[in-house]
Amino acid sequence: MxxxxxxxxxxxxxxxxxxxxxxxxxxxxxxxxxxxxxxxxxxxxxxxxxxxxxxxxxxxxxxxxxxxxxxxxxxxxxxxxxxxxxxxxxxxxxxxxxxxxxxxxxxxxxxxxxxxxxxxxxxxxxxxxxxxxxxxxxxxxxxxxxxxxxxxxxxxxxxxxxxxxxxxxxxxxxxxxxxxxxxxxxxxxxxLAVDGQPAVKALAGGPRDLRDMEASFRRVGFSRAEAKRVAESAWPVTHRESPELSNLVARITQATNDLRKGSAP
Known part of the structure; x- marks a missing residue:
């Protein structure tokens, strides 16, 4: 087993x-x-x-x-x-x-x-x-x-x-x-005798909501408490005034993914 x-x-x-x-x-x-x-x-x-x-x-x-x-x-x-x-x-x-x-x-x-x-x-x-x-x-x-x-x-x-x-x-x-x-x-x-489905594809872009923004900060090294605090303070600004922070999170996420790809043999 x-x-x-x-x-x-x-x-x-x-x-x-x-x-x-x-x-x-x-x-x-x-x-x-x-x-x-x-x-x-x-x-x-x-x-x-x-x-x-x-x-x-x-x-x-x-x-x-x-x-x-x-x-x-x-x-x-x-x-x-x-x-x-x-x-x-x-x-x-x-x-x-x-x-x-x-x-x-x-x-x-x-x-x-x-x-x-x-x-x-x-x-x-x-x-x-x-x-x-x-x-x-x-x-x-x-x-x-x-x-x-x-x-x-x-x-x-x-x-x-x-x-x-x-x-x-x-x-x-x-x-x-x-x-x-x-x-x-x-x-x-x-x-199996059948063709499979297309492989699922990763999405690019900024966070969809507050929870997604918090997850984005967690993925780049913030603790849960830090990510929650920063996301909660930033989310209203992002959606009422400008997309700068959302774009920043997207760039951080993209840079992380690029680093991941670059580290592969």
Whole structure:
């Protein structure tokens, strides 16, 4: 059986980046003995451990089919969702319909059976977060990420039968696997006979509302209290007088994303 994943406790002030995507969707459908959970978006947005836990309580003892199309998101939410799904007594069949990347690829590994659409992909890479601080903070961040990466590699290795060292090497270079490669390497059990959905796309731009602005500040290193205070004081100005602060947050978010892309091998 795939082991439960236990991520190390996060250092204070660090957060995983959670992007917004076009038309996110999380829903649960139960009819007769069939139950379907759809995660079409970002892990940590609508798809959280709390929402999945509530869905599984609603489903009860029925087997679950999980439809997955996600670029990833928060690894802590992803690991909690993984543990919830792997513990579901009736079992979970995962169907990767577009992409299962980053934290979403971890969730996919919870399936007793994993199926992937012909043109879908699974992506594994090293965990990535936002941190701000001095050399001690950055050293702590690096050590924390190394422990997260090791925990992830062990889960992938247990599910696929590949060596942990091979999985770690794949994560180091951010590996995208086609459907056939996913099956060949053990990341999936079967290729579906249908074409999948287009992969979900991340959105650019400024915050949609006060909560989104607060999340933007959290993603670039503000504590929860600091982000809440700054967002609450800035939001009325942004919307009554000028777009400057909204544009600033958008530029900060874009710079963070550019840094993320630039750090990839």
């Amino acid at each position: 795939i082991p439960q994943i236990r991520l190390p406790d996060p250092p204070k002030g660090f957060a995983f980046n959670v992007e917004r995507v076009e038309s996110p969707r999380f829903d649960v459908r139960v009819a007769g003995n069939a139950a379907v959970i759809s995660i079409l978006g970002v892990i940590g947005d609508q798809a959280t451990a709390a929402s999945v836990s509530a869905a599984l309580k609603q489903i009860g003892s029925k087997p679950v089919r999980l439809e997955l199309n996600s670029i990833g998101g928060d690894y802590f939410e992803g690991s909690a969702i993984f543990n919830l799904l792997r513990q579901h007594a009736a079992g979970v069949t995962v169907q990767v319909l577009g992409i299962a990347a980053s934290a979403a690829s971890l969730i996919a590994m919870a399936g007793r059976r994993i199926e992937i659409a012909k043109n879908a992909q699974i992506m594994v890479h090293r965990a990535w977060l936002v941190a701000a601080g001095n050399t001690a903070t950055m050293t702590e961040a690096a050590e924390f990420l190394a422990r997260v990466d090791q925990a992830l590699a062990e889960v992938y290795a247990a599910r696929t039968g590949q060596a942990v060292t091979k999985i770690a090497a794949m994560m180091a270079v951010e590996t995208y696997l086609t459907a056939s490669e996913s099956v060949a390497l053990g990341f999936a059990d079967k290729m």
